[in-house]
Amino acid sequence: MSEEITANELGERLRLARESAKVTQAAAGEALEVARTTIVAIEQGQRRPRLDELQRFAALYGVSVNNLMRREAVQIDLKPRFRRTAEADADVEAAADLLTVLVQAELELENLLGVRRARNDPPERPLLPGNVAVQAEQDAAELRQWLGIGMAPIHDIMSVLELQLGARVFVRRLPAKISGLYAYDERAGACIMLNAAHPRNRRAQTGAHELGHFTSARRSPDALHAKSPESSREERYAIAFARAFLTPARAVMTMFKEITAGATQLTRRHIILLAHAFGVSREALVRRLEELDLAKVGTWDWFMHNGGITDEQERQVLGEAVGTDAAQADAGRPVSMRLTLLVGEAWAKGLLSEGQIARLLKLDRIEVRELIDAYEDEGVGRSDAPRLIG
Numbered sequence: 001m002s003e004e005i006t007a008n009e010l011g012e013r014l015r016l017a018r019e020s021a022k023v024t025q026a027a028a029g030e031a032l033e034v035a036r037t038t039i040v041a042i043e044q045g046q047r048r049p050r051l052d053e054l055q056r057f058a059a060l061y062g063v064s065v066n067n068l069m070r071r072e073a074v075q076i077d078l079k080p081r082f083r084r085t086a087e088a089d090a091d092v093e094a095a096a097d098l099l100t101v102l103v104q105a106e107l108e109l110e111n112l113l114g115v116r117r118a119r120n121d122p123p124e125r126p127l128l129p130g131n132v133a134v135q136a137e138q139d140a141a142e143l144r145q146w147l148g149i150g151m152a153p154i155h156d157i158m159s160v161l162e163l164q165l166g167a168r169v170f171v172r173r174l175p176a177k178i179s180g181l182y183a184y185d186e187r188a189g190a191c192i193m194l195n196a197a198h199p200r201n202r203r204a205q206t207g208a209h210e211l212g213h214f215t216s217a218r219r220s221p222d223a224l225h226a227k228s229p230e231s232s233r234e235e236r237y238a239i240a241f242a243r244a245f246l247t248p249a250r251a252v253m254t255m256f257k258e259i260t261a262g263a264t265q266l267t268r269r270h271i272i273l274l275a276h277a278f279g280v281s282r283e284a285l286v287r288r289l290e291e292l293d294l295a296k297v298g299t300w301d302w303f304m305h306n307g308g309i310t311d312e313q314e315r316q317v318l319g320e321a322v323g324t325d326a327a328q329a330d331a332g333r334p335v336s337m338r339l340t341l342l343v344g345e346a347w348a349k350g351l352l353s354e355g356q357i358a359r360l361l362k363l364d365r366i367e368v369r370e371l372i373d374a375y376e377d378e379g380v381g382r383s384d385a386p387r388l389i390g
Contacts, residue, residue: 212241344375
């Protein structure tokens with residue numbers, strides 16, 4: 001076993017395991033036949049549990065003693081954060097549970113492999129008194145400049161979130177009513193999950209929305225779903241931020257002028273081309289045009305009452321430029337491609353057994369074997385395989 005963890009670290013792991021198992025301190029004390037104050041003292045690191053107590057804790061919380069004690073093991077539970085900020089919703093809680101599993105597994109695998117993930121948290125911009133939409137527009141423009149994007153369209157929000165900011169982003173299949181989740185953890189950084197069942201342009205909007213929360217209310221989790229309230233200042237800020245970040249006013253005005261040059265009417269073709277250029281939905285694009293006084297309020301409703309703007313019409317205008325959605329394909333895997341690679345490396349180096357991988361990722365042995373087989377099919381471990389330099 002690696003270096004023993006401290007009483008404070010062990011207490012924190014026990015607290016997270018208890019909360020994840022939905023066991024109160026009083027119930028834990030009753031089950032272990034100790035006072036609630038003893039549970040409090042252990043969780044606060046004031047008293048280290050004996051081995052027999054640790055075994056009983058593990059059995060009660062449904063975890064292994066090894067997972068509680070291993071230096072490389074990671075205990076993170078994001079679910080309680082969402083419970084404190086939203087109405088009880090079984091689907092949202094299940095999604096938060098999945099996000100917890102994915103983040104915890106990624107962190108533990110990185111610890112095992114000695115991988116240090118680069119993070120580049122953007123400057124935090126707490127909400128100020130006044131119009132939050134105006135602040136969101138300014139903050140989005142400043143973040144674009146800070147990232148070196150300028151006014152250019154963002155064709156891949158995932159790259160911005162993952163590669164430029166170092167956020168942990170997962171695209172998984174969720175119930176249709178859930179668009180995405182966001183939470184911040186001091187060890188993991190920003191953690192975001194987007195719904196693979198939604199179109200790519202809608203995921204882009206959700207990703208930018210969660211980036212708004214990351215920018216303004218970093219430590220307040222967000223679950224964006226059908227019943228999400230839009231009345232709070234935080235939510236109105238995130239909505240406005242996403243719009244401004246993906247479709248900057250100046251860039252939209254400039255491109256609108258170029259695309260509609262010589263035209264006397266706004267057509268479906270104009271909207272399709274503009275929406276594709278900025279990687280947003282057709283509705284989001286028209287609503288932005290209305291907001292910037294480039295189209296009359298009610299323009300989107302007019303199109304909807306007159307046959308709409310269909311996917312088939314988009315294919316006729318864009319042809320092969322529509323492209324495939326790689327993230328949706330990756331979401332068909334049991335876990336993401338990046339996690340698959342980390343799992344394969346940990347297994348190839350003998351750091352984790354198949355059983356440990358199954359417990360870490362909450363998968364069955366068959367799914368784990370398929371992950372390992374896919375990794376081995378790449379020829380990893382062969383003496384004649386290409387090697388990284390350095």
